[in-house]
Amino acid sequence: MDEKEISQAVISRLPRYYRYLGELKFEGVERISSQELSELMKVTASQIRQDFNNFGGFGQQGYGYNVEYLYQEIGKILGLDKKHNLIIIGAGNLGQALANYMNFERRGFIIRGLFDCNSRLHGTIIRDIEVQPMEKIKDFVKENDIDIAVLTIPKASAVDVAEQLVQYGIRAIWNFAHVDLNVPEGIQVENVHLSDSLMRLSYNINRYDSELAKKNSAENA
């Protein structure tokens, strides 16, 4: 199989499969058919089969998929069988929330360092990790084999900081700053633009209202 062919749409659905399979596994379910998985996840069975066929189909038998095997295989595809060392740049509320979130660690994302430009935060301890000044990032990245940087800083400084991180050898950026980053090829970026998400919610409320209004005025006409 040639992974180059796999669309980002398929990729973006994989974590959801992984999440549901993890829960099935936790509940002790051993096998599941694409039909049952389809009902649980509210996607069509044909979508599930198509998605899985991108990875060779995961050997579905007449009586369904082996949950444990499927969970492990999707985990491998997602790179969750490897450990990643993370630093968080920006130790405000959001940075602290992410540092405190144990689930990431369970999946192999280990938070090694916290950095902030605000000197009042330096020395603060969050889950055994001390907040350090920005000047320490460079050496820390090299000495601790850091591959992922989490950016929870304002957009004004995010572009410059991202550029420096790439120079220091960071391979991937999980970007919460409300700005698109320009990075060289080979550096992976995943954006979490919270305002964009909130605006999509607002759009859907608005659209529902205007459709309802149209419907009502058609009924009263």
Add this chain to the structure above:
Amino acid sequence: MDEKEISQAVISRLPRYYRYLGELKFEGVERISSQELSELMKVTASQIRQDFNNFGGFGQQGYGYNVEYLYQEIGKILGLDKKHNLIIIGAGNLGQALANYMNFERRGFIIRGLFDCNSRLHGTIIRDIEVQPMEKIKDFVKENDIDIAVLTIPKASAVDVAEQLVQYGIRAIWNFAHVDLNVPEGIQVENVHLSDSLMRLSYNINRYDSELAKKNSAENA
């Protein structure tokens, strides 16, 4: 124009247009061609024109779009010309981070209340808002015309709390809990599944590595 025809893919691109147009406006740019916007946003000009045609095209002239007009119109489509009253359920680090984020307020999303089941947090003041116990949600929603609830609570309680919120009259949920919610038709949900996002990043690192390895082994063969 019939808004029913507009795909979620187009919708999910609108906030990004809005963001770029806001910056152009801030920089004093008055007009921009689809070609210039295309270079700035790194999407094709034809994609931009197609997206905008869903909304009547926004009257592009030979010399481009009027930035202010386009910004206002996309804002209206996103429902940003209306105010929304929000409550945050879960006043931990993430809830506090969201409460402190001024940008939401600028866009018309006003945070009115904060709730948590942890009694040690009750009475804590975050940006003039006092954290209240969960039992207060019901009356608060009715008395303060709340339409959006932000869920920053663990997944174990999120499904039940969401169900209650819907009964109390909430119209939309911005869901940070790591679980998919079942809500009746007409209730809007926007999920921010942070672990899913981190797994996509991990996938992309992993894929890049394996492609590089393949390329290197082909070169050395």
